[in-house]
Amino acid sequence: MPYDETAMLRQCHPMFKSVLLRILADLRNQGWQPKIVYVKRTEAEQAEKVKQGYSRTMHSWHLESTIGVLPTVHGGFDIVRGNAADVVDARYGWGGQAARLDFPFWKALGATAKKYGCTWGGEWKSFKDVAHVQMLYIEETPRHQALV
Numbered sequence: 001m002p003y004d005e006t007a008m009l010r011q012c013h014p015m016f017k018s019v020l021l022r023i024l025a026d027l028r029n030q031g032w033q034p035k036i037v038y039v040k041r042t043e044a045e046q047a048e049k050v051k052q053g054y055s056r057t058m059h060s061w062h063l064e065s066t067i068g069v070l071p072t073v074h075g076g077f078d079i080v081r082g083n084a085a086d087v088v089d090a091r092y093g094w095g096g097q098a099a100r101l102d103f104p105f106w107k108a109l110g111a112t113a114k115k116y117g118c119t120w121g122g123e124w125k126s127f128k129d130v131a132h133v134q135m136l137y138i139e140e141t142p143r144h145q146a147l148v
């Protein structure tokens, strides 16, 4: 299937989309050829990634169903949602030189993602997910009742 960046970006929350577009443009200015491999996954796709060892969690921001809960100072709680994208350099993917965690593209992706306010999976302690960038957001009014 040919790479369809527009289709990938269509899966993103508008805020994440605008940030991701800046990250991609910045990486291209650095001479890289960034390609979005994943934005959303179904529960079944994520379960398969976990089984294959490519992911460690079903609480992934690639899943539509993932939410976080943060207590507010007023005794209620905020619902946190998020978006994630896996980005590789089209010339390397995850193979060859890119199989090394210190491959320069991963460092460039991490630095650039952080520059635009995203979290980079390459900095995670237990499982370095070097292609992964994510952003969390709260846009709903705080709730004061338990979720059912």
Ligand SMILES: [Zn+2]
Residues within 6 Å of the ligand: 062, 084, 085, 086, 129, 131, 132, 133
């Ligand atoms: Zn990911």
